[in-house]
Amino acid sequence: MAEDTTADETTDEVQETEPEPEAVTPAVEDDGDSVVDLAQQPIVVDWIKYVSSLFAFLAVGLGLFTLLMDVVDPDTIGISEGGPDFADTIVSQLILLTPVLAITIAVFLGAFLGWKLETDDTTTFLAAGLSALVGLVVFWVLGTILGTVFSNFSLEFGDLLINSIVAGIAAAVTAIGGVWASRNLAPATLGSSSDITGESAATPADD
Known part of the structure; x- marks a missing residue:
């Protein structure tokens, strides 16, 4: 009889301890879907890293x-006010x-x-930098000319050209930084420009 009683008690203890692992399992699975884990x-x-580098440049x-504008004197912005007007203020701010x-x-x-450009780094830097410089000069000069046509401003073209070239230098540096970021920090899903360049360079050799 004593042996039967001991066996029954042992069976009861086993039955009481069996459900415990099932209660712990769901909590462990939920931790794997946390925002912190996904962000890592x-x-x-x-x-x-890639987007942050673009904003850094x-x-x-x-x-x-x-x-640079402080060096060339920001007062010589290329326009001189001819009369106070709300519309003129808007135009000057846009310029x-x-x-x-x-x-x-x-x-x-x-x-x-x-x-996208299938060239070596130096050529790509040059293309991006010069494109940004010339593009800014054209953009600022034409925008200022068109903005002053219907406003009370007189255009000082020499100062405008100097300021636009100075600003174009800053744009060129920024564009070159964007090239560097894409060539060195672009995610694998975006595609590597160096891989594209390597494939294009290897194609003539295969022929």
Whole structure:
């Protein structure tokens, strides 16, 4: 009888301890789907590095633009006020924001050329930098001329040209930074421009 009683007690204890692992399992599975864990995936980290580098080069370009404009004297912006008017104030603000917009476009232009242009790094840097410089000069000069046609401003073309070239230098640096980011930090899902360049260079040899 004593043996039967002991066996029954042992069976009861085993039955009481069996459900415990089932209650712990769901909590462990939920932890794997947390936002922190998902954010640490390699693809997410790569995109964060790439986009952050583009904005970093944009900040460098805008900072360089500010420093260079201080050197050439920002008062000689290329226009002189001929009469106070609300519309004239809007036009003048748009003219002053034109190089900022162009520099912002330059970093993404450089990123695109760095990704798509099938050339070596030096050629791509040169293409992106000169394109951004000339593009900003054309953009700012034409925008200012058109903006002053229907406003009370007189255009000082010499000062405008100097300021646009100085701003174009900042845009060129920004565009080159965008190329570098695409060539060195672009995520694998975006495609590597160096791989594209390597394939294009290897094709003639195969023929």
